[in-house]
Amino acid sequence: MHGHGAGVPIDYYFPLIIEPQKDIVMILTPKDNVTAIMDKIIADLELYKEGKGVIFALPVVKISGLIENKGVRV
Numbered sequence: 001m002h003g004h005g006a007g008v009p010i011d012y013y014f015p016l017i018i019e020p021q022k023d024i025v026m027i028l029t030p031k032d033n034v035t036a037i038m039d040k041i042i043a044d045l046e047l048y049k050e051g052k053g054v055i056f057a058l059p060v061v062k063i064s065g066l067i068e069n070k071g072v073r074v
Contacts, residue, residue, distance in 0.1 A: 028060065
C-alpha cells in the first residue's frame with residue numbers, strides 16, 4: 001500500500017520538507033507475535049535511527065473482507 005501526503009498542511013506539524021510518498025505495510029497477526037515481528041522489522045530496517053521510519057501496533061477489534069482464514073477464529 002502506498003500513502004501520499006499527510007492530510008494536513010505539512011508545515012503545520014513539521015517545519016521541514018518531507019518526502020510526501022510513504023510505503024505503508026499493514027500486518028494482521030495474533031498479539032503473541034507482535035513483539036517478535038516488530039523487533040525484527042526495527043532491526044532489519046534500522047528504525048532505531050532517526051528519520052528511518054516509524055512502526056506501531058494497534059489492537060484489532062473487528063475485521064471484515066479477509067479472503068483466507070487459515071484456521072484463525074475471527
